[in-house]
Amino acid sequence: MKIPILMYHQLEAHAPKGAPLRGLxxxxxxxxxxxxLMRFLGYRGLSMGDLMPYLLGEKQGRVFGITxxxxxxxxxxxxxxxxxxxxxxxxxxAVGEALGKTNAWDADLGIAQVALMDAAQLKQxxxxxxxxxxxxxxxxxxxxxxxxxxxxxxxxxxxxxxxxLNEPSGVRHFCYPYGDFDPAVVEVVRxxxxxxxxxxxxxxxxxxxxxxLMLIPRVLVSRSTTWLHLLLKCFTRYEDKRGGV
Ligand SMILES: [Zn+2]
Numbered sequence: 001m002k003i004p005i006l007m008y009h010q011l012e013a014h015a016p017k018g019a020p021l022r023g024l025x026x027x028x029x030x031x032x033x034x035x036x037l038m039r040f041l042g043y044r045g046l047s048m049g050d051l052m053p054y055l056l057g058e059k060q061g062r063v064f065g066i067t068x069x070x071x072x073x074x075x076x077x078x079x080x081x082x083x084x085x086x087x088x089x090x091x092x093x094a095v096g097e098a099l100g101k102t103n104a105w106d107a108d109l110g111i112a113q114v115a116l117m118d119a120a121q122l123k124q125x126x127x128x129x130x131x132x133x134x135x136x137x138x139x140x141x142x143x144x145x146x147x148x149x150x151x152x153x154x155x156x157x158x159x160x161x162x163x164x165l166n167e168p169s170g171v172r173h174f175c176y177p178y179g180d181f182d183p184a185v186v187e188v189v190r191x192x193x194x195x196x197x198x199x200x201x202x203x204x205x206x207x208x209x210x211x212x213l214m215l216i217p218r219v220l221v222s223r224s225t226t227w228l229h230l231l232l233k234c235f236t237r238y239e240d241k242r243g244g245v
Pocket of ligand 1: 069070135139177178
């Protein structure tokens with residue numbers, strides 16, 4: 001079984017023309033259409049935690065993963081009501097030290113600064129039945145850091161975000177900032193007790209050849225992803241053939 005795990009970033013109707021990475025700002029109406037289509041086809045959208053039994057081959061069914069990178073406040077406003085309407089769950093990967101701030105890591109690229117969920121909003125997302133994952137502490141390239149600093153990014157974000165949520169099981173799912181990892185980073189993530197880690201490698205998760213749960217590929221969804229395009233990405237080899245990043 002091939003399981004598509006969708007990767008979204010921002011959900012907003014307007015995105016400045018010509019702005020870098022504008023393609024990662026998906027219209028809320030498009031997102032709603034994507035979810036309605038998958039529901040219509042009999043598929044259930046699940047967070048990484050809820051997807052675990054399927055990834056491990058313990059359960060089979062019509063499921064797909066839903067993830068949001070960076071922890072934008074517009075996810076809370078535009079995704080939560082849609083997810084709840086369909087009884088879907090999703091994982092939002094938050095940046096530990098950036099709660100209530102903006103995507104400052106994008107500033108040098110000329111990318112618009114947008115609000116990230118603060119602690120109260122992240123709790124609201126979680127209380128709404130959704131999952132919070134870690135996208136590290138400061139959204140740095142982990143392979144560029146010294147071992148101690150790299151480890152701190154991975155462990156402290158887990159502890160900090162778990163404390164915010166006040167949930168005993170804590171934050172158990174990780175997403176590499178910039179999709180940047182190497183064997184050392186992967187081993188620290190695994191050693192920190194995370195159950196999965198998602199990458200920006202494009203493709204669907206293959207339950208027959210699951211590979212490493214610390215190197216999970218995803219299906220990129222962008223502003224130009226129509227419903228037809230989404231079908232191709234989820235149900236054909238279209239995305240698998242993209243490979244790479
Ligand atoms: Zn990111």
